[in-house]
Amino acid sequence: MLSYNQALKGKKIFQDLQMEEIKPIMKLIIRGKKREFISAVGKSLNILLPTESNTSTQSDKLTALWLSPDEWMLFSNETVREDSNHYEIKELLSNKISIKNLGAITDVTDQFVMIELKGNKIYELFQTGSPFNFNDFQNKKGAVTQTILNKIDIIVHNLDKNVANLFVRRSFSQHLFSWMNDAASRL
Amino acid sequence: MINKYSIFSLIKNAFSNHENWGKAWKDAEPKKEYDVIIIGGGGHGLATAYYLAKKHNIKNIAVVEKGWIGGGNTGRNTTIIRSNYLWDASAGLYDHALKLWEGLSQELNYNVMFSQRGVMNLAHNLQDVRDLKRRTHANRLNGIDAVYLNTEEVKKFCPIINTSPKIRYPVLGGTLQKRAGTARHDAVAWGYARGADEMGVDIIQNCEVKGVKRNGDSVEGIETTKGFIKTNKIGVVAAGHSSVIANMAGLKLPLESKPLQALVSEPVKPIIDTVVMSNAVHAYVSQSDKGELVIGAGTDDYISYSQKGSHDIVEGTLNAILELYPIFSRMRMLRQWGGIVDICPDASPIISKTSIKGLYFNCGWGTGGFKATPGSGDLFAHTIANNEPHKLNAAFNINRFVSGDLVDEHGAAAVAH
Amino acid sequence: MFIINCPFCGEREQSEFKAGGEAHIIRPKQPTELSDDQWAEYLFMRKNIKGIQFERWNHAHGCRKWFNLVRDTSNDEIKAVYKMGEKPPIK
């Protein structure tokens, strides 16, 4: 048995802001340009991939984030098992998409760390280090953006009022998390 | 000399309330024809004219300048002078310039304030160490005074550098060229202008070149805002605007013009007595005689002639400055500005004939042309006068981009220098 | 710093982008057929225009797509943005 070693330990609690890594969350990057690709994904997973930029869609089990006209991130709404890295959804998509040459499916479960932020100072925190205009974004449920925070690439998913997910590459995550904590301590 | 400058002439003129000083140079209007026209009245262009007159006995020369002399990169750079370049060709070129700097104030009877306070380059990772050692060995064998310093020696030479091993990119060592230093940028342009003027060179300001007239493969003259001027030889020394002139003559050059920014702090009493450069942490700093910290930032990645760069570049530079000099955190930026630098793919200049007869280019100095000013002028004058390069600038021909014999100084000068 | 209207993501700050130089320099289909001069023309020689320039940008910290834009390099004013493969909307 291999033990599981997550990137960010512990939940950080500040006034009006909490943040912690949610793990394990299955994450896939799915790519495709053809119309059949989108319909095949839709049929296989019962989720409509968002085609409008900077948006997301959700099914019971999955969330799909628009990343570019031919790229989406798909992640599980619930945590998956720590003692296995066999993801049925990936298997299913490989069979329906990759093998049929409709597009590409890549497992990025550990490529990205998902940090969940809660509270009403989420965007105030982002404003200390991201040039992105969150004015309208923070009021749009399901809005998605890729941008930079403290010079690090991030994906932000505005889940609901006062709840957002932030995705960052694992190797950057500890640095970013420490930086976010420092910023949050003075908000 | 009409207006010989010295302490005695200052005293003498003090008695007449300094009301009898003559002009440093005349504001000329263009004649119909010149033997050579230099396009660009920056340090390099004025030096070219000066050496053409002085060493090649060509007297009928004009320097045409779009704005005011020395107003381009000459007046906007951070004035670092050094010759510790990696490749033989570069070392030859820049050390030739450095030797001319050493006697320039006397040569021009104009104090250009060349101050040999040394230039230190820092290493922050193992490859930096290898690269700097490689360069130091090459410099030594090329007769250039350069030594490698370990961290303690770096600290000793410039005590305010943060050499703690705990910083993000600790200082692992450095090189020092003691003959290197800084000079007063405006004085270089004004000194050469005064010297050239005295030998009869026409310095024509506020005269913008609008076209280069060709007859087949040869040049015939230039169209300017002050009318057509005839000539058989044109030396273009237009820095950021080189491509603009080249396009007028129907040439393309391997250049991109990009914004380069610099800044100074408010003046303070002496705190840093040398020039320190760091490639990896990307900061370089010196202190002017007036007391301002002079800090060079990097180039932006896009082409622009707007003389403005992005704030991110300035922020990144000061970020690096505070990493190496935390004591400067409460110092304040007084002024920031931008220039336009023309950059060659191999980060080395072009001093060359072209496929058009009588058209010569001196360009591509990128971020570090100031240091070469006297040498560049001298060699370009030689190239124009003889229609052949001097052996010291032979490697810097345009054809190297065709044959593949680049003089790649990126390794040694990947950042602004 | 500019605001660039990424044709895929909308208006974003310049810090999310990387510049890629002059646009519409097409890589020769048969490089081996070219003379050294012709190859150098493709590799190194640039118009480096002062004025209206067609250029490539990459939304490096966003959707990672390359696209073209038209910018006046004398004052940095962006005139238009268009996708790769599209014709410039202005001349």
Next chain:
Amino acid sequence: MTKNLRVKTGKAIDETYRISFKFNGSTYYGFKGDTLASALLANDIHLVGRSFKYHRPRGIMTAGSEEPNAIVQLHDNSSRTEPNVRATEVEIYEGLEASSQNCWPSVNFDVGGINNFLSPLLPAGFYYKTFMWPASFWEKYEYFIRKSAGLGKSPTKPDPDIYEHKYIHCDVLVIGAGISGIMAAKIAAKNNLKTLLVDEKPNLGGSTIYQNSDHFKINNQNSGSWVEKEINEIKKLENLEIKTRTTVVAYHGYNFLLARQNLTDHLPIEQRKNKTRHRLLKIRAKKVITATGSIERPMIFDNNDRPGILLSSAIKKYADYFGIACGEKNILFTNNDSAYETAISLIEKGINIEAIIDNREEINSKLIYEVEKNNIKIFKGYTIIDTSGYKRINKISIMQLSKDGQKVVGSKINLSCDCLGISGGWTPAVHLFTQSGGKLRFREEDQVFIPNTYPSDQLSIGACNGNLTLDEILRTTPESLIKFLNVKSSDYDNLEVLSEANKFKRNIWLLPSNKVLGKTKSFVDYQNDATSKDIKLALREGFRSIEHVKRYTTTGMGTDQGKLGNMHALGIISETTGTKMGELGTTTFRPPYTPLTFGTIVGRNVGEYFDVIRKTPLHDWHIDNNAEFENVGQWKRAWYYPRNTEDMHQAVQRESKAARASAGILDASTLGKIDIQGTDASEFLNRVYTNAWSKLAIGKCKYGLMLNEDGMVYDDGVTTRLGENHYIMTTTTGGAANVMSKLEDYLQTEWPELDVYLTSVTDHYATISVCGSNSKKIISKIITDVDFSDESFPHMSFKNVKIGKISCRIMRISFTGELSYEINVQANYGKSVWEKCMEAGKEFNITPYGTETMHLLRAEKGFIIVGQDTDATMTPIDLQMDWIVSKKKYDFIGKRSLYRSDTIREDRKQLVGLLTDNPDEVLEEGAQIVGDIKKSPIEMLGHVTSSYFSPNLRKSIALGVVKGGKNMMGQKLTIPMEKKNINVTVSDPVFLDKENKKLNA
């Protein structure tokens, strides 16, 4: 004992709150609301500093950020010290310590003052003309010049304060909360626009807030009360955010502005701990409204710089706002009506006015009548020709002006005073407007530059737009705001305004004197001691452009950036050269508007946040096991693992021996990994690598070399074919991001027809490499259900395996020349796998090794490291890697460049091995290689790129590049070091196991 010059409660002052502070070592008192300048003036202190060049005594001249003279050092010798702080901007706090600068031993007796007497020898640009003999002496002269230059002292200790950044996006930014700015903010916010209003002062209302004269009324209230009511209203607006103590310092293109919000500088030091000192606001505004007001002009006459000479408007502000009399015998000197406003304020507060000198001859306005009613003597048509008083003005001399204003006539009259207020009219503060790229127009009638064309969506309103009187502002501003903001109406459409000042101004840039100019010192730039005669000297010497004059005389180059004097410099140039002001142009106003602290610009990106630190999933293990780290790009990589007292050399020798003799383990997680999928994946690899890929079998790995389009080696790594249309590419650690973006570039722009998708998966995997003769035994203990025989699992192949329930990939690839296995496992299981390897390898003395040992081991095998053994000038042919360059492929990136006339030359530098004659002598990496040491000039053939003592070969080995090295096998060369020459022999770069037997050990 100093006098108390408090006259009446000032608007800003809380007299119940007394604050003590120190100036030049003595303790003084002020009140909450005072600036350092007002508190000093209240204590009758005018002499604050010494000037830059002549060390002349200087006092407080203004009440704002334009102050040129009263600059001080705060908290000398402490970690919070700060040089060159304007006393007019410092709000006093308990414990404030300030001292004068640029003087020794003290501001009262300054040895540098001798420069004032030497001044005939120190005209503008004197240093260009002297200090040249003897030639070698410049540095000695320079030493003294530098010592006497500078102003304050740099801090010498690290800064204890914290700085932050904040990005703000708004619909409307209003800069300046004077009367115009307040109206603009109200109109914008009431019309549903997200609005930000900033002002550099601690309070809103600009100069109107302390205006209580009956000569200026709005809707029948005095303008001060009216504006106060407006302030109370806007504070309630929901869409409006107001930030005080916030200075917009830079206005860049696309309405990007930087503002410094000062949060703690007004607090006692002990209250600043753990608080953010400044916040740099990075503002992106859809629309910008500039309402920055105007700055009063001084007047240029002989000795116009003495302590006790202030701008007339500053005297008014000190009286009305701070409740202070700047002197007991005040004289005002003016060319316009503003000084009469000051006079009325002083009269109202019972402050004595000796006289008013007005250079206008025939003037009438209600303001003047009122002053005259109070029996104050007004000298009409007069000018000041000189002043006296060394450390404080005590006398002025005046004479009558000729009709044309060019000369003085009549006889001299002396008047005694202790304070002189001067008013030369007003200059619109167009600094931010011009920074943004705006173009100005010169208005001849009152000699001011005003905004003409806007480069972005912005508007200048109020005084900075040239509306210099109350009625002009109120008449024009609401209308232009309605249009600019595209709204229907404002609350200000029908205001009743009373504004009784006369607009007429008699502008004379350089006032005439009874002396020749050369004998006068009429300062244009106070701080830098540039005088009108300096400007004339520059013009005489042929410096004609404004930029030349500025640089030659240093006018406008001080810390105040010429906010007071630049206009006069222009005026004098214009008059002297006969050029119209409008044609002369202004000098460029460069950002920042007021100096900006480095720490503020940098924000939190200092110390541990200076740069990103990237960590592998095994990072904690390395720390726990005493690793030293190497920075590779932003990554921290384990460099070596010293045991006990080992130094690096000893550790590396031990690690290297162990890795070959038995087993070593390396964290290779930093190598870049790109997942490549699509039906054209093989074709894509054919185009990007120099070798051919179509025939690579599924399950196999292959080494690839990538070039730049100019033919030079760019990156390398092993790529594995996972499926028919699926590869995973490895890149170097440092090259990962660049390779990815370069490949995307080609794919999107040159080859959009290819069906290929690239996804970075670098961080998804932990990559663990186990090498050495016992590696197979160790790996097979962990992974039990796999056939590890060479037949089933040969070199350069991979298998999908499971460790427990966790799927992972194992590759047989080697960078050491030893039998090696590389496990790619999902990052979050990496540490566990590593620990299992350590446990399984315990019996084989498995030894963790770092990057240094890795470099040594690969050098023994002659494997290159891109970036160390190559620079941007090495082709694969130069590396003697001809075998990897496909001759059959029609094209790949960089192929054409390999066949240019200079890239096919035989005498290029080529990679070779180097063996020292003395096997114990290790060469220095970077050392140069020479053929004939006696040749002069010496010819360098190349340099040493990698060099180690090989514990496995028990000798020194090195790689290097040598001109024509390919054909020099066995030849002797020399490495000339500083103190000795080292002899080497050119060898094969492969030093160990040329037959590759160890790969299958």
